[in-house]
Amino acid sequence: MKWRSFIIIVIMILAWQANYARQKKYVLVIHGGAGTILKKNMTAEKEAAYRKVLTQALQAGYAVIKDGKKSLDAVETAIRVMEDSPLFNAGKGSVFTNEGKNEMDAAIMDGSNLMAGSVAGVTTIKNPISAARAVMEKSEHVMMTGPGAEKFAKSSGVEIVSPDYFYTPERWEGLKKAKKEDSTKAILDHGNKKSGKLGTINKDYKFGTVGAVALDKAGNLAAGTSTGGMTNKKFGRVGDAPIIGAGTYANNKTVAVSCTGWGEFYIRNVVAYDVSAMIEYGKANLQKAAQTAIDKVGQLGGDGGLIALNVQGEMAMPFNTAGMYRAAITENGEVELLIYK
Amino acid sequence: MKWRSFIIIVIMILAWQANYARQKKYVLVIHGGAGTILKKNMTAEKEAAYRKVLTQALQAGYAVIKDGKKSLDAVETAIRVMEDSPLFNAGKGSVFTNEGKNEMDAAIMDGSNLMAGSVAGVTTIKNPISAARAVMEKSEHVMMTGPGAEKFAKSSGVEIVSPDYFYTPERWEGLKKAKKEDSTKAILDHGNKKSGKLGTINKDYKFGTVGAVALDKAGNLAAGTSTGGMTNKKFGRVGDAPIIGAGTYANNKTVAVSCTGWGEFYIRNVVAYDVSAMIEYGKANLQKAAQTAIDKVGQLGGDGGLIALNVQGEMAMPFNTAGMYRAAITENGEVELLIYK
Numbered sequence: 261m262k263w264r265s266f267i268i269i270v271i272m273i274l275a276w277q278a279n280y281a282r283q284k285k286y287v288l289v290i291h292g293g294a295g296t297i298l299k300k301n302m303t304a305e306k307e308a309a310y311r312k313v314l315t316q317a318l319q320a321g322y323a324v325i326k327d328g329k330k331s332l333d334a335v336e337t338a339i340r341v342m343e344d345s346p347l348f349n350a351g352k353g354s355v356f357t358n359e360g361k362n363e364m365d366a367a368i369m370d371g372s373n374l375m376a377g378s379v380a381g382v383t384t385i386k387n388p389i390s391a392a393r394a395v396m397e398k399s400e401h402v403m404m405t406g407p408g409a410e411k412f413a414k415s416s417g418v419e420i421v422s423p424d425y426f427y428t429p430e431r432w433e434g435l436k437k438a439k440k441e442d443s444t445k446a447i448l449d450h451g452n453k454k455s456g457k458l459g460t461i462n463k464d465y466k467f468g469t470v471g472a473v474a475l476d477k478a479g480n481l482a483a484g485t486s487t488g489g490m491t492n493k494k495f496g497r498v499g500d501a502p503i504i505g506a507g508t509y510a511n512n513k514t515v516a517v518s519c520t521g522w523g524e525f526y527i528r529n530v531v532a533y534d535v536s537a538m539i540e541y542g543k544a545n546l547q548k549a550a551q552t553a554i555d556k557v558g559q560l561g562g563d564g565g566l567i568a569l570n571v572q573g574e575m576a577m578p579f580n581t582a583g584m585y586r587a588a589i590t591e592n593g594e595v596e597l598l599i600y601k
Numbered sequence: 602m603k604w605r606s607f608i609i610i611v612i613m614i615l616a617w618q619a620n621y622a623r624q625k626k627y628v629l630v631i632h633g634g635a636g637t638i639l640k641k642n643m644t645a646e647k648e649a650a651y652r653k654v655l656t657q658a659l660q661a662g663y664a665v666i667k668d669g670k671k672s673l674d675a676v677e678t679a680i681r682v683m684e685d686s687p688l689f690n691a692g693k694g695s696v697f698t699n700e701g702k703n704e705m706d707a708a709i710m711d712g713s714n715l716m717a718g719s720v721a722g723v724t725t726i727k728n729p730i731s732a733a734r735a736v737m738e739k740s741e742h743v744m745m746t747g748p749g750a751e752k753f754a755k756s757s758g759v760e761i762v763s764p765d766y767f768y769t770p771e772r773w774e775g776l777k778k779a780k781k782e783d784s785t786k787a788i789l790d791h792g793n794k795k796s797g798k799l800g801t802i803n804k805d806y807k808f809g810t811v812g813a814v815a816l817d818k819a820g821n822l823a824a825g826t827s828t829g830g831m832t833n834k835k836f837g838r839v840g841d842a843p844i845i846g847a848g849t850y851a852n853n854k855t856v857a858v859s860c861t862g863w864g865e866f867y868i869r870n871v872v873a874y875d876v877s878a879m880i881e882y883g884k885a886n887l888q889k890a891a892q893t894a895i896d897k898v899g900q901l902g903g904d905g906g907l908i909a910l911n912v913q914g915e916m917a918m919p920f921n922t923a924g925m926y927r928a929a930i931t932e933n934g935e936v937e938l939l940i941y942k
Contacts (some may be wrong), residue, residue, distance in 0.1 A: 374869045380839075382807065399835070400865065401865060402868045403838065404837045404839070404868060405721060405746050406722065406837045408836035408837025409837050412835070494751040495740070497743050497746075497749070498744040504868050504871065505871035506846060509871070524742060524743045527846070528717050530845065530846035533871040533875070540882075
């Protein structure tokens, strides 16, 4: 009887260890935005195009990690690939503001020392994520905005382009459509005497961001996020992406997080740092903390998603929208790429 | 023997209750910035002037609470008094940027519903805290920057002034001094080939912010912060004050917080929300959470202070600088005002 118990315990331990060994260790997770992304609205060509760029971004970042370079380099590399594609609302594919401009935001954070950098409202920087990194590494500051940020980026050797580099016909059409809906809303609001608030009617105008979280061979985490913000945005609006703690956060002790979604709710909930705090103070596991943070966004009436990665290589990619462009790669180069729920 | 134990327990309970009743219930706490504020550098006149304005701000905010109005109103009222004084680095007394401008930041948050508003880099708004409130109440957004924020504020009825309203001879002298030190530092750095970083040599140029946290009769918390930023700042630098979670946060469930200090460290540590998270997830009490947040800033190499208030009317005002202008008032109108350690 005694021996039987002993054998059962040994088997349980072996089974547990085997399971542990099977746990994949992820080293890079990326997202290309969350929103009303439905299979029925997607052509095969469009889906293939998204899959191609997401895979390129993932592979480019993975090569950096495999080379033994920093997680910061992997995050910057992966995001630059997505910024250079017209498909995502960041860099080249950024949406237009109400005034017909492209105003971009980005942030990056180093989990090994809590250094961080961000830029907001920049219009001439080809890769805002690299400008954010320059702010972190080449200045005493964390956040720079507008023309001042551009001046600094230029002096730091970050590539500057003419604002018309960011023109894409799809985004210009998007602005025209948003303006039309906005004026319809204004008429409706006036008719009903209901709302003095300013804003757009179409929730999807709030979405579209790219981000990455990475874990390097030295065991350091990093996170980064880049966005063109909201279609038809006014008044120098800034979302969560460039705000450390809201859209972007990394800390080796806890987790690296990049968010995408309706930025206002992410700022109010301090989402990225909230995931970290639930892990550090609330002893939540990564999955639970990430999911709870998204649930809290939903409870306030917001939506979106996030990606999270810890030093054990565990990852989470929760969202409460119809879809989120997301992909992850393990230390062995195994790729997972998903778009819909 | 049994009876003796019983009597001792009863006495202990009564003593505890009496002590509990003696606990002061604070309804408004304000700060006017932290930094190298030393008694030996202060004239009696200057100290009296600071005491006068701090008392005025406290009394104005207290009158609002006593009237049964919202904690948000009390926060806005108290901060406006300090913004209108040339003594504090906010509103009228804002410091100058490297380009000789006054670029102000402010944020406000409602602990009852987690609504928040903020403005950054505004140059023509007499009371930035009121612009932050307009963003919260009259737009769908949380954060607006630069000329866009000013345009919105104007359209919302917030008072606009000419940029020269913010000129004060003291701050202009401060800029001249900072520039001189900066050029000395540049020469030194060049000579030593030590640092490619940009920044000022004098830590005190990073300080000066005003803030308030309040608790109203309905049991709702609010927090607000307003600042002129850093003397000689460049490149559209933004500090922690307008960043929800970093310099400002309020949540009825946990705490209302306003920070003042070396903003970069407050952003990297997500200080205001960190106090809340330690209370919510870590079950820390208010004093412990507030002190730990400041200790963490110190561990990274930063300094400053914060004020915190919860729905029980408990407050904390920790700082790790030589001094912090700070004051609090109880529900009975009892004032506490301190400047030095």
